[in-house]
Amino acid sequence: MTGKEPSEIRMNVIVQEPPESLRLFVHKLWHISADHIDQQDICLPVLQYELMFNFSEHFSVSDPNEALIIEDEENWVSGLYTRPQRTITSGKHETFGVFLKPWALQSLTGIPASELTNQIAPGNTVFCRSINELNGRMRDALTAGEKLALLERFLTKRLTDRDIPxxxxxxxxxxxxxxxxxxxxxxxxxxxxxxxxxxxxxxxxxxxxxxxxxxxxxxxxxxxxxxxxxxxxxxxxxxxxxxxxxxxxxxxxxxxxxxxxxxxxxxxxxxxxxxxxxxxxxxxxxxxx
Missing domain, CATH: 1.10.10.60 (Homeodomain-like)
Structure with missing residues (x-):
């Protein structure tokens, strides 16, 4: 790894609770930004499902054999992973999104969660035009708080009245x-x-x-x-x-x-x-x- 050591990187981190209307499905909303990052990480499997947005200069995810899974997409849905991943981020960094409750993925996407296991699916293949519209509004938003508020409204529209056993x-x-x-x-x-x-x-x-x-x-x-x-x-x-x-x-x-x-x-x-x-x-x- 080149550039600054992780201890020197000045990162701005926001983690917030979802509104009451989303707490059945959403664990946390988050936003991370930094003027510059040059970092690689090995990510072990975690009990974590995400809808993620990326406005960084470079952000990629590869499998254990270093085969590229996703690179510089602006948004995607990540199912549950049962094997490690490698992430690389460099340059000006801004990522944000939502950690979903374990049962929320199928409710949010309408896709059986097993079809997304060990998969990262670009947002426009899952949500079609609505995610592109959201992405445009987020790019125009001036603050992290405005971006997360837009994300909350998107989630509320898709998860309201959803039911699970x-x-x-x-x-x-x-x-x-x-x-x-x-x-x-x-x-x-x-x-x-x-x-x-x-x-x-x-x-x-x-x-x-x-x-x-x-x-x-x-x-x-x-x-x-x-x-x-x-x-x-x-x-x-x-x-x-x-x-x-x-x-x-x-x-x-x-x-x-x-x-x-x-x-x-x-x-x-x-x-x-x-x-x-x-x-x-x-x-x-x-x-x-």
């Missing part, structure tokens, strides 16, 4: 907070009085992946956060604390989703390439040693 909200919350154990998905289905097959079909339509894969991503996010904050802890102890039978099972899950072992990840933490506040983002400069 009520049990999905409960199921997602349950899988995000419960300790993993054998049979947890079957127990959840029994609690909801539906079949495991029905629960899986609902997850794939509205959330994009099976309940089991959703739980795997949650465990990965928990593990990354724990290791980023306490990198010197025993990996065997880490495995037991998070419900794994042994370290081998921890290693298998971690590497299947990140292409890294927990030990590799810990080395990035110790090298200063990971901010504990954002444990799934690795500065790529450390990747090249």
């Amino acid at each position: 009520a049990y999905l909200v409960y199921a997602v919350d349950f899988l995000q907070r419960s300790r993993w154990h054998d049979g947890i998905i079957k127990a959840l289905a029994q609690d909801l009085r539906i079949s495991p097959k029905s629960l899986t079909l609902a997850f794939k339509k509205h959330i994009g992946i099976s309940p089991g894969r959703f739980l795997h991503l949650r465990l990965l996010n928990d593990l990354a956060s724990d290791l980023a904050q306490k990198p010197h802890q025993s990996l065997t102890e880490l495995a037991h604390q998070h419900g794994f039978f042994d370290q081998a099972h921890l290693n298998h899950l971690f590497k299947s989703l990140t292409n890294l072992t927990p030990g590799d990840y810990r080395n990035h933490v110790l090298a200063g390439a990971i901010d504990p506040a954002s444990p799934c983002y690795i500065r790529a400069s450390a990747d090249h040693g």
